[in-house]
Structure formats: C-alpha cells, structure tokens
Amino acid sequence: MMGVVSQDTKHNISQHELAKSVMVEPEKPNDWSELLHRVAMHRDRRAYTLIFNHFAPRLKSFGLKLLKQEQLAMEMVQDTMLNVWLKSHLFDSSKGAASTWIYTIARNVRYDMLRKASHKKEENFADDLWPILEERSNNNEHHAFTLLENLLLQGELVQFYPVMSECQQIVIEKVYLEEKSQQEVADELQIPLGTVKSRIRLGLGKMQQAMEQDHD
Amino acid sequence: MIKFHPSERLLRGFAAGELSSGINLAVATHVEYCQCCSETVAAIEDELAFDLCKLDDEIQSPFDDMLTSILSASDETAVLAKDAFTTDKRESFVQIDGKKFKLPRTVQRKMERQEGQNWRNLAGIHSSALGDFDEYRASLIYIEPGVQVPMHKHKSIEMTVVLAGSLSDEQGVYKPGDFIVLDNNIEHSPKTQQSQCCLCLTVMDAPIQFTQGISRLLNPIAHLLF
Ligand SMILES: [Zn+2]
Numbered sequence: 238m239m240g241v242v243s244q245d246t247k248h249n250i251s252q253h254e255l256a257k258s259v260m261v262e263p264e265k266p267n268d269w270s271e272l273l274h275r276v277a278m279h280r281d282r283r284a285y286t287l288i289f290n291h292f293a294p295r296l297k298s299f300g301l302k303l304l305k306q307e308q309l310a311m312e313m314v315q316d317t318m319l320n321v322w323l324k325s326h327l328f329d330s331s332k333g334a335a336s337t338w339i340y341t342i343a344r345n346v347r348y349d350m351l352r353k354a355s356h357k358k359e360e361n362f363a364d365d366l367w368p369i370l371e372e373r374s375n376n377n378e379h380h381a382f383t384l385l386e387n388l389l390l391q392g393e394l395v396q397f398y399p400v401m402s403e404c405q406q407i408v409i410e411k412v413y414l415e416e417k418s419q420q421e422v423a424d425e426l427q428i429p430l431g432t433v434k435s436r437i438r439l440g441l442g443k444m445q446q447a448m449e450q451d452h453d
Numbered sequence: 454m455i456k457f458h459p460s461e462r463l464l465r466g467f468a469a470g471e472l473s474s475g476i477n478l479a480v481a482t483h484v485e486y487c488q489c490c491s492e493t494v495a496a497i498e499d500e501l502a503f504d505l506c507k508l509d510d511e512i513q514s515p516f517d518d519m520l521t522s523i524l525s526a527s528d529e530t531a532v533l534a535k536d537a538f539t540t541d542k543r544e545s546f547v548q549i550d551g552k553k554f555k556l557p558r559t560v561q562r563k564m565e566r567q568e569g570q571n572w573r574n575l576a577g578i579h580s581s582a583l584g585d586f587d588e589y590r591a592s593l594i595y596i597e598p599g600v601q602v603p604m605h606k607h608k609s610i611e612m613t614v615v616l617a618g619s620l621s622d623e624q625g626v627y628k629p630g631d632f633i634v635l636d637n638n639i640e641h642s643p644k645t646q647q648s649q650c651c652l653c654l655t656v657m658d659a660p661i662q663f664t665q666g667i668s669r670l671l672n673p674i675a676h677l678l679f
Contacts (some may be wrong), residue, residue, distance in 0.1 A: 238657040239618040289523070291506075293516050303471075315519050322523050333495060340502035352474065354637055361474045365559050366481040384486055384629045386555045387617035387652075417555070452454055453615055 261377070269335035270328075277325040285325075287317055288339075296343050303347060304354075313350055316342040324370055341369045382441045389413045389441075400447040405440030408433055455487050455630035464490060468497035475589025479612040479632070479656045482559045486614075486630035545614040547652075549579055549595045554617050554652050560593070578602060589658045596620065596651045609655040611635045618643070618651035 270418050272288050275281040293314050300310035320342050343364035352361065364370065388394050390413055398406055411422045412433075419437070423430045459467075459480050466472040467480040484491050488562040498509045544560035547554050549572060556564060572579045577600035584593040593616075596602070620627045622643040627633055635641060645651050 285524065286520065289516070289520050293519065295505055295508040297605075299505055313517070314516075315523070318519070319523050319526060323526060333577055334499060334502065336506055337495075337499050337502040340505050344501075348470045361584075362476060362562070363470075366477055366560055367470075368558065381553050383557055384617075387629065388557065390553050392618065 244246060245414055269339075271329040273321075273325050273328050273335045273338075276322065276328065277328065288335075292321075292336075292339055293318055296339075299343060304350060309350060309354070313343065313346050316346045320346070320370065327370055338369070341367060345369055375387065383443065385441055385445050386413070388448075389444075394444055394448070397444045397447045397451075400443045401440040405436045405443070408436040409440045410438060455483075455489070455628070455632075456625070457627065457631040457633055458487065458490055459483055459632050459634070461493070464493050468494045468562040469501060473587045475586035475591055475658070476612065477508065478559060478586055478591055479614055479654065480612045482557050482616075482654050484629065485557050485559055487632075495666065547593065549652075550597060552650065552651065556593075557654075560591075560654060563591075569675045574660055576600070582655075586656070589656050591654065591656045594651075594653050594655050596643075596645045596653075598645050598650050599647045602642055604640055604642040609637050609658050611655065613656075614654045616652045616654055619646065619649050620651040621646070633678065 240394045269288065272281075272284040275284040276288070290448050296317055300313040301307070304310050304313060317339070321339055330333060343445065345367055348363040348366075369376075385394070388411070392414070408422055408426070410424070411417045412419060417425070419433045420430060423433045426433075460667075463472070463480050464484075467484065468476060470477075474479065484494055545556045545564055547556055547564065560583060566571070572581045572595070577597035578594040579597075581593045581595075583593060585591075594613075596618075611634070613627075613635075615629050615631045617626045617629055617635075619629075620643050622641040624641070
C-alpha cells in the first residue's frame, strides 16, 4: 500500500479506487502517452493504475474473442499489462500512439498463447514477427541495412565505396570482405569497439543514400 | 526498389495476428524489408487499437488482484530482463556456395536453433528447411547463377520473399524484398541470370508439380523444394 492510502485508514479504499477518485480518465490519446511516460520515468503507480483500469477490461474482451476461455483471456491480460508495467521505457511516443503499443503487445501475447495451445512443435515466436519489445535501442538501424549488407557481402557496392570516408571504408572492408569480427577489427586498428560500430553505421548510411540517389 | 508487395488483405491479417503461422512468417519478412508496407501495417495497428478502446468494458472481473500483483513485481525483474537482452547481439549469417549472406531477423533465431544448416543440393538448387508452420513448410532456397527451375505448378499456394540476388520468371524480375505469391492457377519457371545467384525464403503448403515433358523426371526436385 502506498503511504497516501495508509493515512486514510477509516475508508480503507484500494489503490484501484483511489486512483479512480482522484484522477479523471484521459480523453485524448496523447494523455495515454503522457501517463505511460510517467510510468517509465517515475514508476508512477497512479498513472499505471489509470492505464490498467482502462485497458484491462477491454483487453479481456479482445482476448476472449480468439482464446475463448475466460482463464486464458485473463492470463493474456495479466501478461500484457505486466509488460506495460515493466517495459514502459521501451515505448517511444514518436513512433506511435500508446494505445497502439499496448494493442501490439496484447496481439503478440495472444499469438504466442494460441501457438502454445495448438501444441505445434515449430517455434514461430511473436517476437520474431513483430519486434515490439526489443530492448536494443538501435533496433531499427540494426535491421535497416540487411539488404544493403547483402549487396556488400556479394561485392556489388564497389562503385559506392568513394562516398565513405577512408576510415569508414577500411572498417567496412575488414568486417564484410575480410570476414573479421568487429572486435578483431577494433584490436587491429587499436580503436574502441564503439568506434568500429559507429563507422560501420555511418558508412552503410552513406552508401544507402548514394544507392537511393542512384535509383532516382 | 521493392516492386512486389503483399495484398492489403494479407497486411491486415498480419497486423491483426490472425494469419496462419507460415504466411505470417513470409509477410513479416517482407515487412522487415519494406518501409512502405511497414507504414501500412502501423496504420492498420492504429485502427485495431482504436477498435480495442471501443470494446465493451463491462465484463465484471476481479481485476484488483491482478493490479496488485503487477504493481508488486519488482523493478529488479525489469532490470534483469533488460541486461539479458542487451548482451544478446545476434548477427546471423548463412554461408552457401562460397558466399555469405545476412539473414532477416524473422528467420535468424530459427537458424540459430538448428545448429548447423542442412543444405540439400540438386541441379544447382539448394534448400534448407526452417521448419513446419501449421500446414506450411518454410525453407531457405539458394539458386546458383544461370539455373532454370523447371516449369512447375503449385498444389495450392507458395509465397517467396527474395532475400538477396535476383530471380526472374514470366511475370518479371524479382529483387531483394520482393514478395511473390503463386497459387495453383499459375505455372512458372523461375531462373537466375548467368552472373547472379538468388537466396530466398519460401513458404509452401504442398509439393510442387512439374508439368512439362522431361522435367516430370525431376520429381525429386519437388520434394527437395518442399
Ligand atoms: Zn511492401
């Protein structure tokens, strides 16, 4: 129980009811983002309770439609809302609405539950299909270059090498064409691993840009 | 530039998480490569989230206990989970025919779990099964340069996402990221150019049938590809 509540012993109200009584449910989608942000920054229980009160019952209706059983639907709600509580720092309001983020977590949890229930031996996890809760901050960068990297690995981007600075080019040739690990290259050139990574990222970015211009 | 995309119906099913597992894998792989489709999926997810918020919330359930148990989950749990993820840097490459390829995220973990790829080669067409996904089987297919796959037909459906190199058939030239759907009405004989190999992800639900004269003798290829 929170300190605020324990002072008010004569009413003995739950956190749930307390939050309901002191704050009004948000009307605009932006407000959900703001609440989620407060959960991420300050572990704000009151903000989380508002989110929970709004979404938990609706998620249950959502879950029931495909999962059919009450118990499974409740499990889905619990799993989804626990992720919202523990991983709110992964929500990025510049990428979309808070309600969409919560919906996608629920969809993923439901997908994994359905797979599990069907006793299929194959392992096609929701995280592989919809990487909503990837912790890597450079998640997008990491995969944005896959197509480009494949051209590079096949030696098809030679004409674009000059757009990179000399030090980017050296690192990229070592990693992709001489098949050295990033750590090996860092040791060889006596530069930090982080520098190797950023040179790769910047170099690939430049080639990507050059290639796109080439197509226009 | 990616030219061939999944239909909006498929993207909708994907965003709703309601596609069969094998089809999901093919669509997810395309979406990973295609900025345009990934924006479409995000827009559909917004709509679905909006629908979620309109759902009935009158189901009376004892949610208080659930809230209490979630709020008591310690922050340490979160920190631990975070560390476990950040140290896990997956870089998945596949090597075949003296070439090295980077795999899309969607299939990386499946390859890692396999411990050593099991490539089978027949007449310049190599295949490595990723597993069965509901009624579908997913495979990585590598086609050497200058190889023509004999004219064949699909019992029902085949979905292919080009991962690297290029491939062409009667419909056009397919480049990395392109999404190709073939159903049982279409006969085709894809080929690679003399200097260009092709790596793709293929999801299909039944052995293909070769339809022309001598290539019927190539029945083993049908089983190799499936
Ligand atoms: Zn697309």
